[in-house]
Each structure stands twice: as C-alpha cells, then as structure tokens.
Amino acid sequence: MPPLSGRRNSQWDRSPSGARILRTETRTHSFENGARRARAPPLISSLQSERTAHGGAGYIPKEQAESASVGVREATRKGYAILKSGGSAVDAVVEAVTILENNPNFNAGRGSVLNIKGEVEMDALVMDGCTLACGAVAAVKKVANPIQLARLVMDKTNHVCLAADGASQFARAMGIPEVPGESLITDYAIKRWQDNLLPDADPVQAQMGKMGTVGAVAVDVQGNVACATSTGGIINKMEGRVGDTPCVGCGAYADNQIGAVAPTGHGEAIMKVVLSRQILFHMEQGKSPEEASDLSLDYMQKRVSGLGGVVVVDPKGTWAARFSSQQMPWAAAQQEQLHYGVFLGENIIEPV
Amino acid sequence: MPPLSGRRNSQWDRSPSGARILRTETRTHSFENGARRARAPPLISSLQSERTAHGGAGYIPKEQAESASVGVREATRKGYAILKSGGSAVDAVVEAVTILENNPNFNAGRGSVLNIKGEVEMDALVMDGCTLACGAVAAVKKVANPIQLARLVMDKTNHVCLAADGASQFARAMGIPEVPGESLITDYAIKRWQDNLLPDADPVQAQMGKMGTVGAVAVDVQGNVACATSTGGIINKMEGRVGDTPCVGCGAYADNQIGAVAPTGHGEAIMKVVLSRQILFHMEQGKSPEEASDLSLDYMQKRVSGLGGVVVVDPKGTWAARFSSQQMPWAAAQQEQLHYGVFLGENIIEPV
Numbered sequence: 001m002p003p004l005s006g007r008r009n010s011q012w013d014r015s016p017s018g019a020r021i022l023r024t025e026t027r028t029h030s031f032e033n034g035a036r037r038a039r040a041p042p043l044i045s046s047l048q049s050e051r052t053a054h055g056g057a058g059y060i061p062k063e064q065a066e067s068a069s070v071g072v073r074e075a076t077r078k079g080y081a082i083l084k085s086g087g088s089a090v091d092a093v094v095e096a097v098t099i100l101e102n103n104p105n106f107n108a109g110r111g112s113v114l115n116i117k118g119e120v121e122m123d124a125l126v127m128d129g130c131t132l133a134c135g136a137v138a139a140v141k142k143v144a145n146p147i148q149l150a151r152l153v154m155d156k157t158n159h160v161c162l163a164a165d166g167a168s169q170f171a172r173a174m175g176i177p178e179v180p181g182e183s184l185i186t187d188y189a190i191k192r193w194q195d196n197l198l199p200d201a202d203p204v205q206a207q208m209g210k211m212g213t214v215g216a217v218a219v220d221v222q223g224n225v226a227c228a229t230s231t232g233g234i235i236n237k238m239e240g241r242v243g244d245t246p247c248v249g250c251g252a253y254a255d256n257q258i259g260a261v262a263p264t265g266h267g268e269a270i271m272k273v274v275l276s277r278q279i280l281f282h283m284e285q286g287k288s289p290e291e292a293s294d295l296s297l298d299y300m301q302k303r304v305s306g307l308g309g310v311v312v313v314d315p316k317g318t319w320a321a322r323f324s325s326q327q328m329p330w331a332a333a334q335q336e337q338l339h340y341g342v343f344l345g346e347n348i349i350e351p352v
Numbered sequence: 353m354p355p356l357s358g359r360r361n362s363q364w365d366r367s368p369s370g371a372r373i374l375r376t377e378t379r380t381h382s383f384e385n386g387a388r389r390a391r392a393p394p395l396i397s398s399l400q401s402e403r404t405a406h407g408g409a410g411y412i413p414k415e416q417a418e419s420a421s422v423g424v425r426e427a428t429r430k431g432y433a434i435l436k437s438g439g440s441a442v443d444a445v446v447e448a449v450t451i452l453e454n455n456p457n458f459n460a461g462r463g464s465v466l467n468i469k470g471e472v473e474m475d476a477l478v479m480d481g482c483t484l485a486c487g488a489v490a491a492v493k494k495v496a497n498p499i500q501l502a503r504l505v506m507d508k509t510n511h512v513c514l515a516a517d518g519a520s521q522f523a524r525a526m527g528i529p530e531v532p533g534e535s536l537i538t539d540y541a542i543k544r545w546q547d548n549l550l551p552d553a554d555p556v557q558a559q560m561g562k563m564g565t566v567g568a569v570a571v572d573v574q575g576n577v578a579c580a581t582s583t584g585g586i587i588n589k590m591e592g593r594v595g596d597t598p599c600v601g602c603g604a605y606a607d608n609q610i611g612a613v614a615p616t617g618h619g620e621a622i623m624k625v626v627l628s629r630q631i632l633f634h635m636e637q638g639k640s641p642e643e644a645s646d647l648s649l650d651y652m653q654k655r656v657s658g659l660g661g662v663v664v665v666d667p668k669g670t671w672a673a674r675f676s677s678q679q680m681p682w683a684a685a686q687q688e689q690l691h692y693g694v695f696l697g698e699n700i701i702e703p704v
Contacts, residue, residue: 132624132656138490138594139515159593160620163491164516166592240518241511242490247599249626268512272484274601277626281633304484 042083044218045311045319045332046076046096047264065342067105068329072214073340075099079216080333080352089218089226089260090128090151097124097147097228100214108214109145110184112232114193115239120184122232123245124150129225129254129315136161136246142178143171147230150246152176161246196236213245215252215262217313225260225315227252227276234267243267249277256315258283265300265308265325272304279312289314293322300324394435396570397663397671397684398428398448399616417694419457420681424566425692427451431570432685432704441570441578441612442480442503449476449499449580452566460566461497462536464584466545467591472536474584475597476502481577481606481667488513488598494530495523499582502598504528513598548588565597567604567614569665577612577667579604579628586619595619601629608667610635613645616680617652617660624656631664641665641672649676 079096083089101109112120124146127134135154137146138161152174153162162170172178195201215229229252231245244267245251251267253276254260261276270276275296282292289312300306301324309323311330321330321341331340338352431448435441453461464472476498479486487506489498490513504526505514514522524530547553567581581604583597596619597603603619605628606612613628622628627648634644641664652658653676661675663682673682673693683692690704 134624136594139518157590158620159590160623161594161599162590162592163594164518164592166491166516166590169591238509238511238514238518239521240514240516242488242513242515242598246594247513247602248623249601249629250599253626268510271512271600272486274605274626274629277601277629 042080042092042219042221043313043317043319043332043334044076044079044083044092044096044216045313045321045330046072046079046100046216047214047262047309047311047321047328047330065327065329069331069340069342071100071103071105072329073331073338074103075214075216076331076333076338076340077352079218080338083218083220086221088222089220089224089254090126090228092218092220093216093226093228093262094126094147094151096216096218097126097214097230098145101145101147101230104186106214107212107232108230109232111186111189112184113235113237114185114189115233115237115241117239118190118193119181119239120189120232121237121239121241122146122230123243123251124228124230125246125248125252126150126154126228127226127248127252127254127260128154129227129256129260132255134160134248136248137167138163138242138246139240140164140167140171142168142181142184143176144179144184147228149174149176150228150230160248163242164240192235213243213251213264213267215264215311217254217260217262217311217319219260219313219315219317223256223315225254225256225313227254227260227262229262229264231267244270244275247271249274251276253277253280255280259289259312259314261310261312263308263310264328266306269300269304269306270308273300273306275300275308275310279310283312283314289318289320290322293320297322297324394432394444394571394573395665395669395671395684395686396428396431396435396444396448396568397665397673397682398424398431398452398568399566399614399661399663399673399680399682416457417679417681421683421692421694423452423455423457424681425683425690426455427566427568428683428685428690428692429704431568432690435570435572438573440574441572441576441606442478442580444570444572445568445578445580445614446478446499446503448568448570449478449566449582450497453497453499453582456538458566459564459584460582461584463538463541464536465587465589466537466541467585467589467593469591470542470545471533471591472541472584473589473591473593474498474582475595475603476580476582477598477600477604478502478506478580479578479600479604479606479612480506481579481608481612484607486512486600488600489519490515490594490598491592492516492519492523494520494533494536495528496531496536499580501526501528502580502582512600515594516592544587565603565616565619567616567663569606569612569614569663569671571612571665571667571669575608575667577606577608577665579606579612579614581614581616583619596622596627599623601626603628605629605632607632611641611664611666613662613664615660615662617677618658621652621656621658622660625652625658627652627660627662631662635664635666641670642674645672645674649674652676 213231309328565583661680
C-alpha cells in the first residue's frame with residue numbers, strides 16, 4: 001500500500017497480472033488529520049428487491065411498487081444526510097439498511113418472508129472498502145436489526161460470520177435485546193407462507209409481489225466505499241438455508257481500490273457466479289459500473305438462468321443501478337439530487 | 353452454451369468484457385454417448401493445512417508433517433483411482449475429502465479443532481464446474497462427514513448452503529446417522545483447546561502443529577472440474593463462527609470454463625479477498641494456475657496480512673500447489689505419477 005497521504009490520489013496502474021487497477025490513496029486518516037477534502041461527491045444508493053415476473057404472469061400492483069420506492073428513497077435520504085455531515089460510508093449504509101429492515105413492507109427485519117416452519121431467519125452483511133473488514137450473520141432469529149449485529153461482528157470480533165444460535169449468543173453478549181419471533185412477522189408474510197403450503201400452490205403466483213433483499217452502497221467524503229445487505233431470504237425456504245447475502249463477494253463486496261456492490265436476486269444463482277466480486281473484476285478491467293453490472297447480470301442469466309439487480313459505486317462517485325428483472329426499486333442521492341426508479345429506463349430526479 | 357458435442361473442444365475466446373475465456377465444450381453427456389475421449393489426463397490434487405510459523409518460533413515436528421503427507425497421498429491415490437475408472441471429478445474430490453475427514457490427524461471430521469465451548473462445529477463445500485452447482489454446510493455438529501452432507505445439499509435441495517440445526521435436520525431427513533459429538537474429538541484436540549484457555553496461553557505455541565482445512569480439486573476424463581473442502585475451522589473459535597470454507601468463491605470454486613481451486617489458510621483473510629474466485633479471474637486473463645496462485649496469495653499477504661495455500665487445476669489438467677505459509681502438505685496424481693511435497697520447492701515423484 002502507498003503511504004497515507006491525507007488526500008485522494010487515484011490513478012490507473014497495472015497490477016502484476018496486467019490488470020488495470022485503480023489505486024486510491026485516500027484513507028480515513030486524512031479525515032482524522034483534518035485534511036478533509038471531498039474530491040468525490042458523497043453518494044448513497046439503496047435498492048429493494050428485484051421483482052421478477054415468471055411465465056409472463058407478471059402484473060405487480062402499482063401501489064406495492066410505489067410503497068417500495070418511497071421506502072428506498074427515505075433510506076437513501078437518511079444515508080445521504082450522514083454522508084453530508086461527514087459520516088463514514090459504513091455508517092451511511094448501515095443506517096439505510098436499518099431503516100429498510102424496520103419498514104414492514106420489505107423482506108428484511110420485520111416483514112421478512114417465513115421459512116418452511118413459519119419462522120423468520122435472516123442474513124446480513126456489511127463491508128468496509130478501506131480495510132476489507134467485513135461482518136455477517138447467517139440464519140439468525142429474533143433480532144430486530146441483523147445489519148447492526150453484522151456490524152458488531154465486524155467491529156467486536158476477529159471473525160467475519162456468525163450463524164444461527166452462535167449469532168444469537170453474540171447478540172446477547174453485546175446487549176442487543178432478543179425480540180419475540182412473532183414481532184418480525186407480518187400478516188402479509190403469513191398469508192404468503194400459508195398460500196405456499198397449499199397442495200395446489202402456484203409457484204408463479206408465489207413470486208407475485210416478491211420482496212427481495214435490501215441493500216445499499218456508499219462513498220464518503222474521504223473516498224471510502226462500503227456496502228450493506230440484509231434479507232429474510234426466499235419464501236418457504238428450508239430451516240437453516242443461507243443465501244448469498246452473508247457470503248462475502250457474492251452478497252456484496254466493497255474495496256476502496258475498485259468500488260462497492262450490493263445485489264439482489266435469486267441467492268443461489270448469485271452465489272454460483274460470485275456476482276458482486278465479478279462486477280468489480282470487470283471494473284478492474286476498465287469497465288464502468290454500468291457496463292460491469294450489465295456484463296455480469298447478463299452472464300448470470302445465461303450461465304445459471306438467474307435474474308437480479310445491483311447498485312454499484314466506484315470511489316469517484318460514479319454509480320449505477322441495473323437489473324435484469326422486470327423491476328427494481330432503487331434510489332441514489334448525490335450533489336443534492338435524488339435519483340430514483342422502479343422500471344427499466346426510469347431515472348426520476350428531484351431535490352434531496 | 354454450445355450444443356453438446358460429445359467431444360472436448362477448447363478454445364480461447366474473448367468475452368464481452370474482452371477477457372480471455374477458455375471455452376470447453378466437453379460435457380458429461382459425451383461419456384454417456386460412449387464417445388469417451390480423454391483429451392486431458394485425469395488429475396486429482398489434495399491439500400491439508402497450511403502450517404504457519406509465527407514469530408520465528410516455527411519448528412514443527414517432522415513426524416507430524418510426515419503423517420500429514422502420508423494422509424494426503426492416500427486420499428489423492430483413492431481419488432485418482434475413481435477418475436481412472438471413469439468416475440466424475442465430483443465423485444473423486446468428495447471421496448478424497450471423505451478420507452481426510454475420517455483421518456483423525458486432520459482438522460476436518462474426526463480430529464477437528466474445538467470451539468470455545470469445547471465442541472466440534474464444521475464447514476464444508478463441494479462444487480461442480482460443469483453446472484456451477486454447489487452444496488455447503490456451515491457450523492454443523494455431530495456429522496461424521498460434512499462433505500457428504502454438502503453433496504446432498506447440492507444434489508437433493510434447491511439451496512446452496514444449510515447452517516447449524518437446519519443442516520442437522522436435513523442430515524436426519526437424508527438418513528445420515530447422528531454421531532456423538534465426542535466421537536469427533538481427539539485427545540490432541542482437547543489438549544490444544546485446554547492449552548488455549550489458560551490465562552498464560554501462548555498464541556505462538558497455539559499455532560504450532562496447526563492442522564488446517566483439507567481440500568481437493570480434480571479434472572475427469574470428460575474435462576469436468578470440481579473442488580471440495582472441509583474443516584473444523586480455527587481453534588477456540590466462537591460458537592457459530594463460519595469461515596471461508598462454505599462461502600462460494602472464497603473457500604473453493606470450480607468452473608469448467610476456467611478451472612478449480614481449493615484453498616487453505618486463515619479463513620477470515622481468504623474471505624476478505626475472495627481468494628478462490630480471484631485466482632480464477634487471473635487465469636481468465638491468461639495466467640497459468642501457478643502464476644495466478646502466486647499473484648493472489650501475494651495479494652492476500654500484502655492487503656490483509658493473510659497466509660495460505662491452494663491447489664489449482666485447469667480443464668487441460670495443468671495443476672499447481674502453491675503456498676505462502678512455510679509448509680503445506682499436498683499431493684497430485686496424473687499419468688500414473690504421484691507428485692507430493694510439504695516444504696517450499698518440494699516435488700517428489702513416485703509411481704501412483
């Protein structure tokens with residue numbers, strides 16, 4: 001690593017493999033030294049759910065898409081306020097995802113889908129692009145905000161991931177209150193769970209109004225990038241099923257030298273292609289966040305028939321929200337403007 | 353994908369990103385069609401543990417290194433016999449890892465290190481490079497062979513990973529007998545666990561004779577690659593700690609279009625750099641398995657101070673066993689020759 005310079009100094013280098021690598025020398029220390037220079041405008045982008053329509057039966061109620069978009073915009077605004085006041089990218093993405101977890105309209109925290117036993121089991125991951133530090137929880141129950149527990153794994157242990165009862169024990173040790181399992185369950189989640197247990201359950205119908213993983217990426221005034229994701233997983237999943245979310249490189253990745261990615265989609269497909277790290281490999285080869293996202297989403301569709309979506313940002317603040325599914329509610333805040341959309345090609349702009 | 357051709361037909365193409373990709377058209381179907389042509393000599397390579405010596409206090413008893421090497425050679429020979437008789441790469445790596453799990457000298461299955469509570473909790477992953485199908489278990493207890501349970505997750509569910517109690521429930525449903533937790537615990541594991549609990553425990557001493565993850569990669573006569581890894585994790589870990597092993601792209605990866613990787617080393621460091629997929633990205637850029645391994649191990653050491661080792665193979669049967677730690681017992685069988693070594697630069701050759 002180059003010496004800490006207290007300023008942002010990016011350049012394209014050749015790695016020993018010949019790969020193009022964006023060297024970004026900005027470190028948190030520049031802020032501590034008082035040499036706070038915002039070369040990149042702070043940015044946060046959040047996403048909620050890919051919404052896939054299987055077999056052409058893809059009508060999704062307009063009001064549901066609208067409420068999802070409102071929630072994502074709210075989370076993005078809160079994260080942006082943190083960045084504007086000098087907060088870190090990690091703080092911003094954790095706050096954005098916490099807000100989405102607390103919103104019962106989303107499949108994360110309260111509102112999560114139920115597993116085959118009718119319980120909520122959740123996964124979450126946070127990653128700091130400055131140090132590559134990461135923290136995750138897998139198949140954890142009775143916690144209101146898995147993303148905050150994941151952050152404690154990152155900050156307070158020398159591990160990366162804690163699963164199931166081990167994660168719950170750690171939560172207790174950290175003083176995080178255990179919430180009743182029922183407090184995380186919504187009427188909508190129960191209805192979908194019951195519908196899926198019926199002998200004549202229609203898998204196409206089951207995907208209607210599907211609520212997916214929530215996530216966020218950010219770059220702060222120091223040029224540090226971060227990502228966070230949280231999910232209740234897939235509906236009627238087996239007990240103990242772990243999806244892509246807590247799997248580093250699959251369910252998210254952040255590296256100050258390249259950028260940050262938070263994906264959503266079918267977890268098993270995302271894992272098979274290591275989606276997040278793959279997008280960043282394309283960016284290392286010189287592709288823009290948008291080009292890299294499209295290449296990898298296209299590859300996932302062709303290779304393992306997987307649909308999904310991503311929000312991506314590089315350390316210069318160039319961002320993309322791309323998806324191969326029919327819809328993905330997303331929002332991005334930068335330079336006092338809020339961009340958002342749900343359907344392909346949408347990019348509505350309003351003041352933050 | 354190209355149509356199934358019943359023969360191996362590899363060529364270097366350009367991906368949409370400009371990356372060089374080895375297209376390998378051989379599929380399992382070629383074997384079923386009777387058009388069995390072995391263009392690549394079958395190969396299996398196994399590894400057991402990186403052995404790191406911290407602070408210069410790195411004397412490791414010779415007899416321990418020798419017994420590890422003997423075990424790895426035995427597993428490699430058994431896997432090779434499967435490949436020679438026309439068995440699949442997946443069958444070969446699962447068999448090799450099963451043998452290592454059953455050997456109490458290794459930190460996988462019986463012989464695993466103990467967590468902070470004095471229990472054995474294990475992780476395992478298997479991946480089929482033909483379809484990118486993968487199966488994993490995380491933090492599973494009371495199972496003799498986690499790698500076989502991981503394979504059942506791959507073959508019998510539509511999930512990739514099951515954790516903790518969920519994995520145990522699935523094992524019962526599959527008729528896999530639950531073994532007493534004590535049956536997996538060796539006297540050596542208890543001694544090391546107790547030593548580490550002492551107030552004056554010496555972390556350098558704790559690492560002496562460290563037994564790490566076991567793993568294997570293989571390419572079969574159809575040109576399909578596969579990988580498998582299994583581990584008890586790190587000594588005195590927190591309950592529920594999940595390392596790199598079940599994390600796809602970190603703890604192993606296999607893709608017929610590039611190759612297969614099985615790593616060992618400090619799990620948290622391997623996750624931070626997504627080691628296995630990173631090595632394969634270098635190979636996609638034209639690097640040899642050896643060059644790609646060295647680049648990524650060097651990167652892991654510089655970026656997150658992590659040491660480790662890997663066995664790697666490409667679909668043509670070119671293989672490498674590389675490590676940044678002081679020692680790594682490994683073996684590779686190809687064209688009736690068994691290659692093996694423990695220390696840097698060793699490559700002893702004898703008939704299989």
